[in-house]
Amino acid sequence: MSAIPSTTRRPGRTRAIGRYVLIVAVCLVVLFPIYWMLITAIQTPASTLRYPPHPWPTDINLNGFRKVFSDLPIARWLGNSTFLALVATAITTVLAIIGAYTLAALRWRGRALFGLLLMTTQMMPEAIVVIPIYQLYSKTHLIDNLIALSFLHAAFVLPIGVWILRSAMAGIPREISEAALIDGCGHLAVLRRIMVPLTSPAIVAVAVVAFFASWGEYLFATTMITTSERYPASVGLATLIGQLDTPVDELLAGGLIYAIAPVVLFVLIQRYIISGLTAGGVKG
């Protein structure tokens, strides 16, 4: 490197600075909406309901965060969301591990068809089935039932979960599991002792994707849950959009609190999500 004359270095440095400027600019644009939500939530409506808006907070007031809990049943909604998402995550993770193993490790007739069916269900818009499922749930008295909703959520993330895990399992050398099978291990032991430990990042990714999907899902939730007491936070917050009587600081404070769980979860296990998702790739 030292052999390179200094004259050719300078354009390299300007280019590097240019790249940094570009990176910072992109980050600012991408993060601006979140910044704007935050500073609106921590000011009184009197300071934000004005035009032109002020680019940074002029007063700090956390009333919105307090009032959103006292004026609205948001604690209850968040509790419902947590319950809903945890059940959906549990169902999805367990079934995805099983499904991925049958696709990645077992050779059986109908395997290709099974994969094809899963892939097709993954593509289905939720709206196509929302009317028949609404009728089904009405007939079987499963409206307003959070567990029934979580089963529905799991059904729609399960295919992508299977695909993520399948590629992770396919990446494990066949020799390992074959050696174990020859040594007398059953398939279930191979799955539990070899596949699950070796694909744990991908399993974490599947769990997080399932949690995100259920926590954020709106269409099924708003159709199947009709009483405020049972609302998950997504539906509860959405009902406030139409009514104009919720102060903006409260509304955005509620939105921020609702967004905290997935964002924190994401920050904590970002590494696993990214490696798990990219192992799944788009090839699925």
Add this chain to the structure above:
Amino acid sequence: MTTSTEPKGGGVVEASPPGNASTVRAGRRRRKTNVLAYLLAGPILLYEAVFVLYPIVQGVRLSMTDASLGSSDSTFVGARNYDRLFHDPDFYGDLRNTLTYALAVVVIAVGVGLGTALLVNRRFRGRGVVRGLLMAPWAFPEIATVLIFIWIMNPTFGVINVIDNVVPGLDTSGGWLTSSPLSMVSVVLISTWKTFPFYSIVILASLQAVPEDLNEAARVDGANVWRRFRHVTLPSIRPTLILLSLLAFIFAFKQFSLIWLTTGGGPGRDTETLVVAIYNNAFKFYDYSYGATIGVASLVVTLLVTVAIMAVQRRYQEDSDR
């Protein structure tokens, strides 16, 4: 999709001379594997059948009835709903909106995903942090995204209206979500913000697989940044880009809450996509059977794109097998 290379059935194995103990054992093992696979895959198939396949079939049946709220006993009407669908100008409008919205989101979100992936592909200080920050919108739930943007695009106080003062000659009058064609631009913008990070990660992963020495060799040969991208990087990530674009189309096609909760499909029906139309027909006008009919039309579009995805996948799989 990998295709099974094994012989169909165990008949050939059983016909082999009984003296050959190992083939008999192999045959038995294969049959045991089959049974195990059916035991494991069966519940999953049943699960998806109850929540996805059965409702789809039910939806097709519904589209041939006159079911609506209150009419518990619906009667078979044959193709009447389809006749209505094909003569319904709103349906063609919805179809056009869907294609406009989905294609715009595909091009812009995958484009931004590619741009940001290229930006963080090379090593630099703070890369991990930048990558994490750029992923933030992906972790942000859709309803929180909606709350942010209806505030940012508020007609009176929305910060986005500042653009009117900055860009000379531009007059949005605050109609970001309430005037046409600006509302379509807005929903595309919101959807792009929410979805590009996912495309960015996937593209980044395939960029990391581009051999560095190839790039280096091109650089030594005097190829500039654009030519290196065009002739080295792009060919290696093209399969990913094509598949991702098709997948992005499906995701945009499925999108409901980002549109419905910001514009409601309006003004008029100017941002009403097929998926929004299904919901509006069923749960606003309580016309279940017509909603289901639009559902069947959406199903056809979905299946066509899915077939395209599989065809592309198969082609590239063969290329990489060679």
